[in-house]
Amino acid sequence: MAELLQFTFSGLTVGAVYALVALGFTLIYNASDVINFSQGEFVMLGGMVTVFLALGGVPLPLAALLAIATATLVGLALHRFAIETARGANAVTLIMITIGASIFLRGVAQVVFDKRYHSLPPLFGDDPIRFGGAAILPQSLVVFAGAVVILVLLWGFIDRTLFGKAVLATAANKLAARLVGIDTRRTVGFSFAVSAAIGAIAGFLITPITLTSYNIGTLLALKGFAAAMLGGIGSAFGAVIGGLLLGILEAFAAGYLSSQYKDAVAFIVILVVLLARPQGLFGRAKVERV
Amino acid sequence: MTTVLATENLSMSFGGVRAVDGVSIDVPDGFVFSIIGPNGAGKTTLFNMISGLYTPREGRVLLENDDVTGLKPDKLARRGLSRTFQNLQVFFRMTALENVMVGRHRHERTAIIADLLHLPAVGRQNRETRVQAEAALKRVGLAAVAEQPAGGLAYGDLKRLEIARALASEPKVLLLDEPAAGCNPVETAELEGVIRGIADGGITVVLVEHDMRLVMNVSDRIHVLANGATLAEGTADEVRADPSVIEAYLGVGGSEGKSRAVH
């Protein structure tokens, strides 16, 4: 029982990060139909920029804010100079552009920073909290709380503000949104900025637990993408559930079966889910009109 | 007169809405059989069930007296049922001729290994396919654009390209879903000749169409749907004179429907 609890907690912690990355995928996909494979690099930037600013003597909270700002600017630049310039290209071409961007960002990080692993001090120390026989790192709770706060803020923003409504309208039908006077370029750019910021926050929060390095982005992008598809692409709720599920699956597989095969177990489950529900857990099945 | 295609009490619903409700049709061999009705009457849904794209919720589809309900489209095609689409389904990355060559697929007899090695049989097959496809293009008046990429053809040409492609499969029954939609009057007039020619060639045509002039001129028999159910059936003159048909068009389609129904 204690074991189960332990695995659940560690799964939820990692799952929260996957969920945030998947949420980033979903935001950008909904706004622009682009699958952004450089999503993981935002997580990397969030961690690495904070680490190096902190090493340079900048106070941690300020360093974190600057890191999030950096990632946001990078997200905006990616939209403005790559995605916007290639407007009208087909889906595979756009995906290749984001993969190119991911390789580029990794290359920049390895030059500007270094190739070593880095950590950050946890926000509330590293004395584990005992709960039902399981030990929880305080930072895990921080990660989880951070994810919840982001979700609530995002939901509030989309649901309660006019600009949020414009984002929703763009996601539902870009042409119609443009016809009623919404500047869809701005809403799409906004989705890139928010996705980048969310990724960076996740990177800053998780670094004390999992460490960070210039090349963590690829694997995170892959997991985030898988989580988004598991939930059903385009569904924000699905992305969050998909991320948490993936994290828990990995933790259980690593704990009960074999740590080497944890990714294998996760992907087998994803395959089985997709074969049973080809549109993901919370995606809508499309009926083709002819 | 033998029936080549029939439906018995065919029904389909989407999310609780009955799109097609107990429709039975009987299409005699060699006829041009038209299905008309206001928008949303269920015509395309009926087509989609007959051609195997949707599985009907109730009822049966009979092709040459065999129950073919629920068979997949490719199986139906191999039994001689082909169709065109209201929203174009053209192979845009291929030339016009290649599009029609795909229509010959069910008559092609080469194995994959032969295809990879380009054995002599494949060359012969390709030549035969090409000749038949060129003939089909000529039948709809598109011989001149055979070598052009389909993506660059005009809308009216694409409509006819779909007909040529379906013809190339040598169907017994051909379903045409709004072939005149988006065509100008000249193209529609040409289309009339094409459809008549197809029927004269012994292929049964089932036509869904909004252009009443075309329907009235070309049909041997007309079946009227409204709200997913059968309203009337008869010859052009009978349908034109039927008060319930006029009312359905007036009630649902307004003045546009009136002018269409009366002409």
Add this chain to the structure above:
Amino acid sequence: MSVRPLNERPLAKDMPALGDRAGSAWRTILGPLERYRLTPVIIIAVLIALAPLLFPSAYYYRVAALVYIFALAAIGLNLLMGYAGQVSLGHAGFMGIGAYAVAIGPVHLGVPGWLSLLAGAAISAIVAFVVGRPILRLKGHYLAVATLGFGLLLAIVFTNEAEWTGGPDGMSVPRLVLFGWSVRGSQTWYWVSGVCLVLGAALAFNLIASPAGRAMRAIHDSETAASVLGIDVARTKLMIFVISAIYASVAGSCLALFNGHITPDAADFLTSIELVAMVVLGGMGSIVGSLVGASVLVVLPQVLTVLHDYEHMVLGLVIMGVMIYLRSGIVPSIAMAFRGWRR
């Protein structure tokens, strides 16, 4: 898709000339006229035969052999992606099967290298057949994530079954021996991989211009239309998936035999992405494009090593730049510009 307004239709008398020119150019480059289908293959063969005249050292043979091996895998993937329109983010898995077959066969089972290569291809075909059946029902991004997962599974197996595969460090691959002749050295492998590439390209061009090829190209544009014309969509997808798996497997075997060593990297996600990048960069639906794409992505990193740490930065920029400015891929974009023909 662009639909020209009706009134812009060219006059009928202008059609034949225009049609012929545009049509033949289109097909020589993107989907060859049956009669001329082997012209590009002959050009490739001549280039392969003549290229060594420009090679100042054995290093060039080595790089060129790598280009040909990856081009072979890319051509197979292009048949699947560029022609049949089905994405695979796990094709390196099949390269891995081919690679480990020629390593495990001779080392653990005493099977000769050439037979192991064939066995690897057969295993890849069977795996593709079994896995493809369910997976190919998925569409678009869902197919992408499923194939990605599949490739990842294979890479994990290769990494963890250390007593068979040597684990993450990999294992060495015995030299290929054909009829008593030991196939070794960069120059020899240049010719062996060159011949494999030419054969692979010829088979691909044959397929494209055949009944099965037309069926596979048809499902790319409209599965619905293909099915009402009698094409069994599921079977066609499965067939092309199996064929492309065999291409990747043979390429993987060549890679392992050529390098004399194999690690799980050959089967991992990054290699899969690299293969996709070769196809997309060179041009989807262009066999010649796959060779160009493979050349760019194999040669570029070699050139960029002089930049040391800046290598990845430049590589990423090049990929982005090519995809933004030549969005249909290098070969189709250049072909289109050459004809001054705008879509």
